[in-house]
Amino acid sequence: MPDLLLELFSEEIPARMQAQAADALKKLVTDALVERGLLYEGAKAFVTPRRLALAVHGLPGRQADQREEKKGPRVGAPEQAVAGFLKAAGLASLDQATIQSDPKKGDFYVAVVEKPGRATTEVVAEIVPDIIRKFPWPKSMRWGSGTLRWVRPLHSIVATFGAEGDEPEVVHFSVDGIEASNVTRGHRFMAAEPFTVKRLDDWMAKLEAAKVVADRDRRKEIILNDAKDLALAAGLELVEDEGLLDEVCGLVEWPVVLMGSFEARFLDIPDEVIRATIRANQKCFVLKDPKTGRLANRFILISNLVASDGGKAIVAGNERVIRARLSDAKFFWDTDRLNGLASRMPKFQSITFHEKLGSQAERIERIVRLAKELAPKVGAPVALAEEAALVAKADLLTEVVGEFPELQGLMGRYYAQGENLPPEVAAACEEHYKPQGPNDRVPIAPVSVAVALADKIDTLVGFWAIDEKPTGSKDPYALRRAALGVIRIVLENGIRLKLAGRAVERHCLALLIQLKGAEFTKLGNEVFSSKVQELLSAEERSSLALRMVDADKSSTEQMLLGQMDKIVSDLLAFFADRLKVYLRDRGARHDLVDAVFALEGQDDLLLVVRRVEALAAFLATEDGKNLLAGYRRAVNILRIEEKKDGRAFAGPTVAALLKEPAEEHLAAAIDDVKARVSKAVAAEDFEAAMTALSDLRQPVDAFFDAVTVNDVDPALRENRLKLLDEIRAATRGIADFDRIEG
Amino acid sequence: MIDQSLPAHMRPDRSFQALLLTLQRFWADQGCVVLQPYDMEVGAGTFHPATTLRALGPKHWKAAYVQPSRRPKDGRYGENPNRLQHYYQFQVILKPSPENLQELYLQSLAAIGVDLKLHDVRFVEDDWESPTLGAWGLGWECWCDGMEVSQFTYFQQVAGFECAPVSGELTYGLERLAMYVQGVENVYDLNFNGREGAEKTTYGDVFLQAEQEYSRHNFEAADTAMLFEQFRMAEAACHKYLAFGDKGETHEMALPAYDQCIKASHVFNLLDARGVISVTERQSYILRVRELAKACGAAWLKTAGGGAAA
Structure with a gap:
């Protein structure tokens, strides 16, 4: 069976786009072939800075007749x-x-x-130009006088088709004047002359001879192995960096790995800053000295040339640039430390955090207030939490972070340490950003926890207040990540925090007042409702009063409280949603989370999770399964009868109408279980609550065995329906059993 | 390869001015019009009307010129070996971009002494955008042994208008290139005239005092009240000249109007260096300059140079 070889030869394709482009080419071409009845055995895409190629193996010579x-x-x-x-x-x-x-x-x-089926070459000639014209580059361009768009100017196209051993034919087509042929070129500097190619193996071999490694994975392998070997020979370790490796393998067709060095005096700069400097600007790898665990004054560079002097000039050139870059970094690091973190704070007033959410200074003020309030709940000294929250963002205004935003937090820690701030404060500078994702470490130091929670809750409340919530795949402010961060901090540290409690309500109300500030204009000396009095200090109340128009005081206040309630409850629903995702990833049942959240006032994530766990354990027992079955039977009967009568049946039952021993027994059991469940829940002992609930199983089963609910006597029937409702009521102390699936 | 017949002081790897002359010669041989710098303060060679305006419209155009470029914020009082508030760009524009533009560029590097068998030259993605000019293009920064020595751009849009045909633009950072080929670590140590001993003039001899004085000016002394006024005046003048030259289908004063756009842009850069423009205001100033650039671009397209039927 014949094979197809395609190569699109262009000027340098951005490294970050290469892998995706190779995948896209493969998918687009093979899909189009299959769609036209041309099934194939295998396909592989190749990409280098200057070429995007595809080999499709085992294609029929023509389509079947139809x-x-x-x-x-x-x-x-x-x-x-x-x-x-x-x-x-x-x-x-x-x-x-x-x-x-x-x-x-x-x-x-x-x-x-x-x-009649068409020749495969004819089909290819038809589909490829179209794919080229519509290729999904993230950004494409025109050049010269043409109208074709490609990622960078496209120069030539190879398209051959033929079976092994045969001389393959050129698939003839043209795109904006570029004629497909069997001619390509090798390495820009080491083999510039054009040559002809046949099929995949021939193409690969000739390219290799012309100093081009067409296979991206092989280039990565070469780079990684050679880099490790060079490091080893120098008694050092390569600091591996997958992202950088991905990028540099897209910058060379023939990787040549070389080692350079820089002056040891630059090792005064923190390792992370050296690495960021060398990585971001020069796309070089750094090396670690296994004896000290710190970086060595060496680096690995990947060039694209076997130079006539063995690479001496290339290394020297790169060393010069790295020296200049490290000089800059050292200058930044030194000047940053001349002025304390605190001295940077006033500048935050003129920096906008978000157009609608005010300046960074206002945001920091909010975080400080919330961190102070949360501190006692997480076991942090209030004064330390306040100090930490105040300087935690200060490194954003340092030169090093300005240059390398990815070092935010970490630099704050270094600078705080340098200023001899308390170690808890220094740690919080770095750790309050954590966890950054599902695999990142969660802060455990109480001060870090207080600031981390305050930072994330302020972000969430703020964006909820201006109605910028995540939708679908869009989450530009990483709010899902912030919510997951709160969930993980709370659960993994075993923190009791009411997410719809006073601290959050208060934060939300204060923020709303800040947002609406401009709307309240006139002075008023007002008395506020107890809710507002409870949440805001006298000072804040008077500042609110200052902004309120007299006549509108009570309606303004109502509006604010109404908005606050809505934001807090919407946000809680969002937390519930994220908690489900989090627990599902850990194998928990999302329906049980729903069942627990369906109850009123479930805003303490730690308790919710404990309750879910206890419920899951209970439902796995014989008693649990049977009780759930009994519950469903009761609810089904109730639903039918309530619909029939057009009314609801709600307890309590009338003791005198409990005729049968089984119903008497059940009524007594319900009273007992209800009391025990509520006591156990109050004591947060969910296992005990489940044990109590399990005692309901036997009387429920006995009731259904012995008693007919729909008795001919309407009074008895009504009383029994009320008894069924009591079963429902008893389970409500634990969860909404209606939400349980399976 | 460097022309071996050149006298020592004219070798591009020995003298800053010889580097410049070599590039001019190279691009003259490619059929470029070799222009002199534009006689106004600009932030980059792109602002020269020979690039900004000539990139618009259907007419073919090839030009090369050196352009002193002013970046008030980059002043370092002559104390930084790499940063300058005034430096030279060598600018080449070829419209339409020729098929072999990359090869031509590499040949020009060889001409100034970069041996392509010895040095690692790479084209690394770098998309170019000028918010004040309403312009963008795709291309690369060109690396020589890890150092960025040029910017290479295919213009897609200028002054808000699609470029057709597309211009290829090359911008060489002359000081950097000279430091590289001369093997010098500090820009002020560059040999400017290629002479040795008592005859030698360095880049520092020519520009160190200027860097010190202009840094003082840009950061400490520039009269901001006057500059704010100048910005308003330039903006108003630009609008005025645009209106004056507007004859419906044609335009008769695109170039003088564009001068005012350039002026406004430079005044804005000075104000920015003085730190008197807040983050939010900054955006609005950029937009105001862009509006001028767009209007000038639109006017240019109604002139003969812009390809309008006379």
Whole structure:
């Protein structure tokens, strides 16, 4: 079976786009082939800075012939119908149609359309130009006087088709004047002359001879192995960096790994800053000295040339640039430390955090207030939490972070340490950003926890207040990550925090007042409702009063409280949603999370999770399964009867109407279980609550065995329906059993 | 390869001015019009009307010129070996961009002494955008042994208009290139005239005092009240000249109007260096300059140079 080889040769393709482009080319071409009935055995895409290529292996030489029958109108149908049929089938007259008989419908016309399969080369020539024109580059461009768009100017196209051993034919097509051929070029500097290629193996071999490693993975392998070898020979370790490796393998067609060095005096700079400098600007790897665990004054560079002097000039050139870059970094690091973190704070007033959420200074002020309030709940000294929250963002204004934003937090820690701030404060500078993702470490130091929670909750409340919530795949402010961060900090540290509690409500209200500030203009000396009094200090109340128009005081206040309630409860629903995702990843049942959140006032994530765990354990027992079955039976009967009567049946039952021993027994059990459940829940002992609930199973089963609910006596029936409702009520102390699935 | 017949002081690896002359010669041989710098303060060679305006419209155009470029914020009082508030760019524009533009560029590097068998030259993605000019293009920064020595751009849009045909633009950072080929670590140590001993003039001899004085000016002394006024005046003048030259289908004063756009842009850069423009205001100033650039671009397209039927 023949193979197809395609190569699109262009000016340098951005490294970050290469891997995706290779995947896209493979998918687009193979999909188009399959769609046209051309199945293949295998396909592999290749990409280098200057070429995007695809080999499709085991294609048929041509499409299968197709025969299609098109049914027409019956014989003798009106002229119009016949004309329509002839047109649709592409026939000149009825002579070209055949007549078929059907026992029911009688005789009718049939057009047989024969479609001979086309040569694969013809199909390829048709689909490839279209794919090139519509190729999904993230950014594409025009050049010269042409109109074709490609990622950078496209120079030539190789397209060959043929079976092993045969001389393959060139698939002829052209795109904006570029004719497909069998001619390509090698390395820009080491083998510039054009040459012809046949099939994949020939193409690979000739490219290799022309100093091009076409396979991206092989280039990565070469770079990684050579880099490790060079490091080893120098008694050092390569600091591996997958992202950098991905990038540099897209910058070379023939990787040549070299080692350079820089002055040891630069090792005064923190390792992370050295690494960021060398990585971001020069795309070089750094090396570690295994004896000290710190960086060595060496680096690994990947060049694209086997130089005539063995690479001396290349290394020297790179060393010069790295020296200059490290001089800059050292200058930044030194000047940053001349001025304390605190001295940077005033500048935050003129820096906008978000157009609608005010300046960074306002945001820091909010975080400080919230961190102070949360501190006692997480076991942090209030004064330390305050100090930490105040300087935690200060490194954003340092030169090093300005240059390397990815070092935010870490630099704060270094600078705080340098200033001899308390170690808890220094740690919080770095750790309050954590966890950055599902795999990142969660802070455990109480001061870090207080600031981390305050930072994330402020972000969430703020964006909820201005209605910038994540939608679908869009989450530009990483709010899902912030919520997950709160969840993980709370659960992994075992922190009791009411997410719809006073601290969050207060934060939300204060923020709303800040947002609406401009809307309240006139002075008023007002008395506020108890809710506002509870949440805001006297000072804040008077500042609120200052902004309120007299006449509107109470409605303004109501509006604010209403908005606060809505934001806090919406946010809680969002937390519930994220918690489900979090627990699902850990194998927990999302329906149980729903069942617990369906109860009123479930805003303490730690308790929710404990309750879910206890419930899951209970439902796995015999008692649990049976009780759930009994519950469902009760609820089904209730639902039917309530619908029938058009009314709800709610307890309590009338003791005098409890005729049968089984119902008497059940009523007593319910009272007992309810009391024990509520006591256990109050004591947060969910295992005990489940044990209590399990005692309901036997009486429920016995009740259904012995008692007919729909008694002929309406009074008895009503009382028994109320008893069923009592079963429902008893379970509500634990969860909403309606939400349990399975 | 460097022309071996050149006298020592004219070798591009020995003298800053010889580097410049070599590039001019190279691009003259490619058919470029070799222009002199534009006689106004600009932030980059792109601002020269020979690039900004000539990139618009259907007419073919090839030009090369050196352009002193002013970046008030980059002043370092002559104390940083790499940063300058005034430096030279060598600018080449070829419209439409020729098929072999990359090869031409590499040949020009060889001409100034970069041996392509010895040095690692790479084209690394770097998309170019000028918010004040309403312009963008795709291309690369060109690396020589890890150092960025040029910017290479295919213009896609200028002054808000699609470029057709597309211009290829090359910008060489002359000081950097000279430091590289001369093997010098400090820009002020560059040999400017290629002479040795008492005859030698360095880059520092020519520009160190200027860097010190202009740094003082840019950061400490520039009269901000006057500059704010100048910005307003330039903006108003630009609008005025645009209106004056507007004859419906044609335009008669695109170039003088564009001068005012350049002026406004430089005044804005000075104000920015003085730190008197807040983050939010900054955006609005950039937009105001862009509006001028767009209007000038639109006017240019109605002139003969812009390809309008006379």
